[in-house]
Amino acid sequence: xxxxxxxxxxxxxxxxxxAQWLKALAAFLRAEGTRGAEWRRxxxxxxxxxxxxxxxxxxAVMASYHGFAGERTLMVLYGAxxxxxxxxxxxxxxxxxxxxxxxxxxxxxxxxxxxxGLTDYQLLVALQLAAxxxxxxx
Numbered sequence: 001x002x003x004x005x006x007x008x009x010x011x012x013x014x015x016x017x018x019a020q021w022l023k024a025l026a027a028f029l030r031a032e033g034t035r036g037a038e039w040r041r042x043x044x045x046x047x048x049x050x051x052x053x054x055x056x057x058x059x060a061v062m063a064s065y066h067g068f069a070g071e072r073t074l075m076v077l078y079g080a081x082x083x084x085x086x087x088x089x090x091x092x093x094x095x096x097x098x099x100x101x102x103x104x105x106x107x108x109x110x111x112x113x114x115x116x117g118l119t120d121y122q123l124l125v126a127l128q129l130a131a132x133x134x135x136x137x138x
Contacts, residue, residue, distance in 0.1 A: 025050065028120075029127065035120060047123045052084050054130035059083035061133040083129070087122050094118060 024038035024046070039046065063079020066072060098114045 021046070021050075025127065028123070035116075047119050051087055051119075051122050051126040054126035055083035055087055056080040058126075058129040058133050058136070061136050064137075087126065091118060091122065 020038075020041060024035075024042055027036050027038045035047070043049075057080075059082050060076050060080040062083075063076045064072070068076060095115065095118060098118070099108075099111055102108045102111050102114060
């Protein structure tokens with residue numbers, strides 16, 4: 001019989017990169033949509049990459065409703081590109097509106113927090129869409 005306490009990694013051991021990403025995503029979902037200390041260990045473009053990957057995955061699933069055969073392969077590619085483009089278009093439309101609102105209300109210095117909030121919201125929506133992709137398949 002093997003003692004389970006012998007399998008514990010030493011505290012100095014770094015987690016694998018994928019494990020670190022998954023830990024950050026799990027902490028984000030548990031913290032009601034706010035990014036914590038786990039995100040500081042990831043690259044600064046990490047939220048945008050997750051939005052892109054989750055959006056592409058969900059778009060591909062939506063477009064693959066009738067399969068992948070023939071010309072449908074190109075449609076799956078289009079579908080995979082449309083969802084991240086929708087997120088980008090939403091950000092391009094919403095960010096200037098929020099910036100002007102912040103300036104009119106006299107809190108223009110807080111626009112970094114607004115940008116972070118918009119990014120967090122889109123990250124949360126992208127993660128939820130990716131989680132619902134198996135439901136969309138069936």
